[in-house]
Structure formats: structure tokens, C-alpha cells
Amino acid sequence: LCEMTAIQRKIYRAYLTSAEATTVRASLEGSGKIDYASILALLTRLKQVCDHPKLPTLSAPKENEDGTKKKPSVKGINPRESGKWEAFEEILDEALGSNLKVVVFTLYLGMMDLVGVTLKERNVGYTELRGDTSDRAARLEKFANDPECKVFVCSLLAGGLGIDFTSASVCIHMDRWWNPAKENQATDRLHRIGQTRGVQVFKLQIPGTVEDRIAGIIEN
Secondary structure: OOOOOOOHHHHHHHHHHOOHHHHHHOOOOOOOOHHHHHHHHHHHHHHHHHOOOHHHHHOOOOOOOOOOOOOOOOOOOHHOOOHHHHHHHHHHHHHHHOOOOOEEOOOOOHHHHHHHHHHHHOOOEEEEOOOOOOOOHHHHHHHOOOEEEEEEEEEEOOOOOOOOOOOOOOOOOOOOOOHHHHHHHHHHHOOOOOOOOOOEEEEEOOOOOOOHHHHHHHHH
């Protein structure tokens, strides 16, 4: 369990009291058709703020002048504005200090970028896997066999079948997902045949937020 930073708390409350949230509440309390799209959009933003207060902005679509999609930049964003970062770095330090490899799962590409920036700043060797990654096999091979590649950063939705992380023994979930089977499927990539170590699994969660509600749904 990780406590929000002051800026996280401020932005989270701003979303809860926004006009969008008022519309969502009216939809739920009224007798008409429920606007599920708006509800999901608000819940997504609240979940993103639990990871980092700037994540909703990083996840918003952007375009270049010619109309092509523009990748949001994390330049100038302080990862430590997230209440999860201290716990993440503490787990990472302990794992690296014990010469253990780490797999980090997250739902959000912006969060992958922030983790990557931190690893580069600390000169920690890593590789990553996103939904559009073309050289999947090469990256998996590097993580498995290169002793200097200590961390694998993986999109939760890309971490499905056909992936083997048995060279790692520490798993960090940066955020919670509605479907426990998806979380478990990702974690199971470390438990495949050939795993010779005990596997430690950490799920970072902000109490008193939508993440608590998600955890309650999963547990029930």
C-alpha cells in the first residue's frame, strides 16, 4: 500500500469533483440510459492518477502538424510525484542488490516511459515489450541471457501467452486490473517450467481510491 503525494491527491480530487464526474453520477442515479463510456473514461483517469498525477496527460492522444500521431514525452516529468515510486525503487534496490532480475508490468505506456527514464538515469540495463514491439523474441532472449539486462518492462496486455520470464524472480505490478486472470497470467510468465527460484510478487496499490474498489472486486 502506497500513500498518494500531495499533487496526486489534489488532481485525484479534481477529477472526482469535475463536471465529468457530476455527469457520471447523474447517469448512475437517474432512470435513463447509463452512459457507460463516460463512466469508464472517468475510472480510467482515476486509475492513471493513482500511478502518476501526469499520466492522464501522457495518455491523451496528440498529433503532429501533418496529422500523424505524436508520442507524448515524459521529459521534465518527475516520477517521484507518484506515491508508488518510493516503494518501486525500494523493491528494485533490494532485488538488484541481491542480483535478482525484475519484471515490471503496467497497463499504461506512459508509465513504461517513466520507468524507463528512471532505469536509464540509474544506469540499470533493461528492455521492454509493448503491443507494437516487432522484435519480441530478440528482447526476450536478451533478458534471459544477458546478465547486464536486469529489468524487463512489459505492458500487461502484451504479457500473455508465449512469453517466458523464468530468468526473473521478482514481479512488480505497478497498477491493478479489473480481470484477475490477466494479472495472474502475466505473473505466471515467471512461474513457467524451468524456474528454479522462488518468485516474489508485489502489487502496488493506493488505499482509499478506485484501486481499493478494484482489489475488492478481484478478491470477491
